[in-house]
Amino acid sequence: MGGDKDDAGRPAGKPCPICGKPPAEKYKPFCSSRCADVDLHRWLSGAYAIPATEDDDEDGEEPSLAPLVPRER
Incomplete structure (x- = not known):
């Protein structure tokens, strides 16, 4: 039957x-x-990694997490 191991x-x-x-x-x-x-162990030690490309802004600064336009209340 199907329960065979x-x-x-x-x-x-x-x-x-x-x-x-x-x-x-x-x-x-x-x-x-x-x-x-x-x-x-390979995962925890960082042996596996996904390659990423860094996008540099034109001005060289990190992008802000704050919204660009303040919201009206």
């Missing part, structure tokens, strides 16, 4: 992103708690 006949899907082994159901998408912890 036997993964032998099913494709494993994507491999563990850390070591390349098949993922374990308990730790998906990782194969073990060790690989999950390695990934967490």
